[in-house]
Amino acid sequence: xxxxxxxxxxxGKGTQAARIAEHFGIPAISTGDIFRANIKNQTELGxxxxxxxxxxxxxxxxxxxxxxxxxxxxxxxxxxFLLDGYPRTTGQVAALDAMLAKNDHGLDKVLALTxxxxxxxxxxxxxxxxxxxxxxxEDVIRERQAIYRRETxxxxxxxxxxxxxxxxxxxxxxxxxxxxxxSALR
Numbered sequence: 001x002x003x004x005x006x007x008x009x010x011x012g013k014g015t016q017a018a019r020i021a022e023h024f025g026i027p028a029i030s031t032g033d034i035f036r037a038n039i040k041n042q043t044e045l046g047x048x049x050x051x052x053x054x055x056x057x058x059x060x061x062x063x064x065x066x067x068x069x070x071x072x073x074x075x076x077x078x079x080x081f082l083l084d085g086y087p088r089t090t091g092q093v094a095a096l097d098a099m100l101a102k103n104d105h106g107l108d109k110v111l112a113l114t115x116x117x118x119x120x121x122x123x124x125x126x127x128x129x130x131x132x133x134x135x136x137x138e139d140v141i142r143e144r145q146a147i148y149r150r151e152t153x154x155x156x157x158x159x160x161x162x163x164x165x166x167x168x169x170x171x172x173x174x175x176x177x178x179x180x181x182x183s184a185l186r
Contacts, residue, residue, distance in 0.1 A: 007113030010120035026080040056143035113170030
């Protein structure tokens with residue numbers, strides 16, 4: 001199964017992605033995790049990404065597309081995957097379409113987690129405290145939400161037009177959300 005999970009930052013995509021991936025036996029591929037690992041290891045990419053994210057911005061399509069294509073070419077993704085945090089823009093949708101077409105593949109479903117923005121901001125501020133994420137201030141979080149609405153939310157319409165979109169309410173107990181998600185993906 002080849003899946004994408006969409007939703008604003010803090011919607012619980014990472015948590016649900018891990019559970020979905022385990023359920024379907026596919027890797028969860030998170031661009032955020034890849035970027036954070038590079039920041040932690042102080043790679044050149046990590047230094048670039050840290051500067052961009054500290055100001056609330058997103059990493060460029062060129063960098064992100066290259067990282068995703070490289071990861072999708074790894075053996076564990078040959079039979080399926082779940083992308084978390086990618087694509088974010090219509091340009092990335094086109095890049096992903098081209099990547100998949102090289103192997104005569106397409107997406108099976110696109111899951112969109114729907115949430116209340118204020119609840120997400122509150123959730124992210126708590127996460128910032130617990131996980132010691134200095135880049136997660138309220139101003140930065142709200143800027144990321146605005147960027148999501150502007151750049152990524154339009155992908156919901158793109159995938160709905162293709163008949164791939166499945167929307168699931170993303171707030172509530174983690175197990176309840178997982179049950180809703182798995183049920184919707186069947």
